[in-house]
Amino acid sequence: MGEVEKTNHTWVTEFIILGFSEFPEMQLFLFCVFLLIYLLSVMGNLLIISTVCAERHLHNPMFFFLINLSFLEICYVTVTMPKLLAVLIAQNKTISFIQCMTQMYLFMFCTSTEFYLLTAMAYDRYVAICNPLRYTIIMNRNVCIILAIVSWIIGFLDPFPQVTLISQFSFCSSNEINHFFCDITALMTLSCSRTSLIETINYIEGPLLAFSPLILTVTSYVYIISAILKIHSAKVRQKTFSTCSSHLTVVLLFYGTSAGVYLRPQSTYSMDLNKLLTVVYITAIPLLNPLIYSLRNKELKGSLWKVTRKAKNYLSSRIKKMLHTVFHGNISTIGKQCER
Structure with missing residues (x-):
């Protein structure tokens, strides 16, 4: 029990991504919408990166992590959107087995990295508000680089077990993916292999690699809010809270949409619903992050x-x-x- 069946799956050389085939008359409209979202997301995050790099007074830990986050958001939409656009406008729905595994790995890599980058940013805000006199000493250049590198390394390593296992699955019933990219849940529904091992890994790995950054982020904000409430001046409280309001908004948006996609009860699970929620999850965050940081900072x-x-x-x-x-x-x- 818990082992993946060793059935040969070499005949599966490609998958067919259905995308939004249930709306055949809206393909051109959807293409225009997603193209606009993709361009705005890339341009908005590139503008933030170029602005922070160009302005010397923005060279501090908060904006260093923001550059990492903006670059990650560009990767996020680039992993999924170009293939979706090709499916919508050119009806190029096929994707090779290797390309599918690569896309799934990169998507999971981006998701895991964002969890830890947001945690590093929460720690930065905690030090800035709760220990301002030692901020430059604690959040020095080496510490910032180490936190960023650790976030990227964890994100890089996290998807390996799942992707390695699912690449050995047998897909003997169908090769049509009812999604707009190679999502792990969609591929697991197509497999005729036992999925108990990968489900066990998700149950073990999930609390360690997903809930750990959530707990650390929540803990940071408990201390931050406690410190802000102790400030007597309402004006100073508002000014202090404004330094972390952008990050808090992004955290709530990211964890809220993630929960909507991955933490729904099995009784309410639907692949079509999962597909629609994932669209919001993938497109809203990279598009709104530049707006949130530029408008609130x-x-x-x-x-x-x-x-x-x-x-x-x-x-x-x-x-x-x-x-x-x-x-x-x-x-x-x-x-x-x-x-x-």
Whole structure:
């Protein structure tokens, strides 16, 4: 019991991703929606990365972790969205066995890494609020780098057992995945192998690698809120809380959507419902994170406006220079002719 059947599955060389085939008349509309979400997510997170790198006064631990988080969000949507777009617009629904396993691994890698990056950011806010005089000493450059590296390494190692086991499964009944990417739950429903071993690993690994960062994050915020409530001035309390409000919003969004996807009772489980919830889970977080941090953090918001103005002025000057070069400086004459 608990062992994966050693049935040969070499005949399964590819899978078919159904995507949203239940809405055939909406394929073009869905393509446009998901393309817009993908572009906005990538551009928003790239803008945050470039802004933090360009502005020296943002070179502190909080924004160092924010760069890591923004880069991770770009990876998140890039793992799933391009294939979904190909399924919607080109009807290219096939994905090879190796590509499917790779996509599943990368998705799980991104998910695990985000849990621990958010935990590292919670610890950073805890030190900043509860121990401000020693903040620069505790959260020094080496500590920040170590916390980030540990988060990425845990995320890298976490999916190996599940992906290794599921790659040995037999898929003899069907190769059609009722999802928009290679999700582990969808693949387990297709398998005719025993899944008890991988389920046991999930039960053991889940509390250790998923609930551990949750407990650490909650503990950090218990201390943070306790410290804020001890402040007598309402204005100072509000200002102090604003330094961690962005991170807290992202934590609630991430854990809330994760719970909706993975912690629903088996009695209410439906692959179609799981697919719709996962769409929200994958698209909302990378799209909203840049908005949350830019709108709720005055320091970052000011820097974003500054960088945006610089980019706008630079592009404007380059376009004018290009037009002058093309028309040999006769732009004003051309403009007058157009007005006539």
